Amino acid sequence: MSRLFTLVCTFLACSAPLVAAYDNNAPFSRTPPLGWSSWVALGPGAQHPIFDYCDEAGVKAAADAFVESGLYEHGYRHFHLDDCWAGGRNSSGYLYGETDHFPNGMKPVVDYVHSKGLAFGLYTCGGTYTCVGRRPGSRDHWVQDAEVFAEWGVDWVKMDWCNSQGEDPVQTYPLMSKALNQTGRAIHFNMCEWGKENPWTWGPEVAQSWRMSGDHTGTWDSTKNQIRSTMAIPANYSGKAYGWNDMDMLETGNYAQAAHANGKEGTMTATEYKTEFSMWAIAASPLVVTTPIMNCTTPPPAPNPPGFHCNVTLVTKASSDGCALGTSFGCYDNNNSMWTDRGCRGTFECNGQSTQCNVDGDGRHVCTCGPSGPVTCKATLTDLQKEILFNDDVIAINQDITPQGRPIVTGNASLWARFLSDDSVAVAFYNENDVAINVHLDFSSLAKMDPLPVPSAATWSATTKATVRDLWAHTDGAAVTGGYPAGDATLAVQPHEAKLFRFTKTA
Secondary structure (H helix, E strand, O other), rough: OEEEEEOOOOOOOOOOOOOOOEOOOOHHHHHHEEEEEEOOOOOOOOOOOOOOOOOHHHHHHHHHHHHHOOHHHHOOOOOEEEOOOOOEEEEOEEEEOOOOOOOOHHHHHHHHHHHOEEEEEEEEEEEEEEEOOOOOOOOHHHHHHHHHHHHHHOOOOEEOOOOEEEOOOHHHHHHHHHHHOOOOOOOEEEOOOOOOOOHHHHHHHHOEEEEEOOOOOHHHHHHHHHHHHOOOOOOOOOOEEEEEOOOOOOOOOOOOOOEEEEEEEEOOHHHHHHHHHHHHOOOOOEEEEEEEOOOEEEOOOOOOOOOOOOEEEEEEEEEOOOOOOOOOEEEEEEEEEEEEEOOOEEEEOOOEEEEEEOOOOOEEEEEOOOOOOOOOOEOOOHHHHHHHHOOOOHHHHHHOOOOOEEOOOOOOOEEEEEEEOOOOOEEEEEEOOOEEEEEEEEEEHHOOOOOOOOOHHHHHOOOEEEEEEEEOOOEEEEEEOOOOOOOOOEEEOOOOEEEEEEEEEEE
């Protein structure tokens, strides 16, 4: 299927060592993948999203919402299921989906996602079990799992690294890479060994993208740490066509509406979420957001007759938090419903009916006793999420095949540059600090980057004249000579802010 692609000394040439990475025609993968993941986004029926949950109805509804929400219109094409789907292995050792969540198997779900014009991605793990649900991992089943992924029509495979005691990622990941290549299907391989063994040095020969750090959550400390981690990658190994350093999924705009990744609710400000998107974009990381993209509802519970006294008992606890009647769960006399609180989740018997009330998130949650009725889902994103995720100016600087952006001065996080295929350069004025800073860009500093990202970087100087576009204001400013802002002026960058510009030479 795939051949080892060696970059030719053309525009990307030879200021830095060449990088070999697979250009295997996996769909929508020659530039950093742009898409959505189920990680914190799906739940059963109309319930609040549950960390790493998926089922057939929810996946199909999410595929509809992916298109209806506007993601497709703005170039997003990857649709990924994380550690939520695998049910076990059959007598021959082949994987199958959870039978209660995917009663018709996985292929009809993959086919439905393909019908929307999307690439379909699945999660596996290099160890014996997966990270969250102790579902079967791919260890010693590389060929079988690759074959079944290809048979289902999977386009992207993420392989995590939990429960992998005694294994060496440098030796193990090539086994799955080889197995995927042998299927005859073009499949993007995403390695996830958390950057432990410097995957940027060996990943290009094995995969199309690789996680370069631990997991990301929707907090400022996590965002700053991810940016610092990609800064630490030697310039010679920064992402290039067609293999990318993956900074992990975006948490854009996630607050209480999302499940809590690794137990942490998103707490970032609007400025910080914009910074997350800006810095992932300029670093040529995949832009795969995990967030609920639909609002699902069911009919309200029926009223109970006058004088009715409800009853509810716990059958199976699904939460790590305790469940105590009257304190963390109970029921309502006036209608056919029950409630949970203080983190209690599980299966209950409510008014004589089996009831799933497995709702993640803080606060009190109400569930209908027994079957909840038909589910209706409507695509939704918040205004903040639309402002960020639909920023075509920022997306454009990510969707290129040039080397990833990096600090102009090694070790100085305040100015980043990515040179683009049209000879323009994207520059981020970034402030990781808790107080405002003032920053000025000298065009001559671009020519001093070591190593030069592209040969044309050497042509920027104190006499270079360039137009400037503000990628968040979506405005074009007056041309400047020698640097930005004009003359000796500086640009104030607020705490945790990234201002993003695109400069195009005119002389």
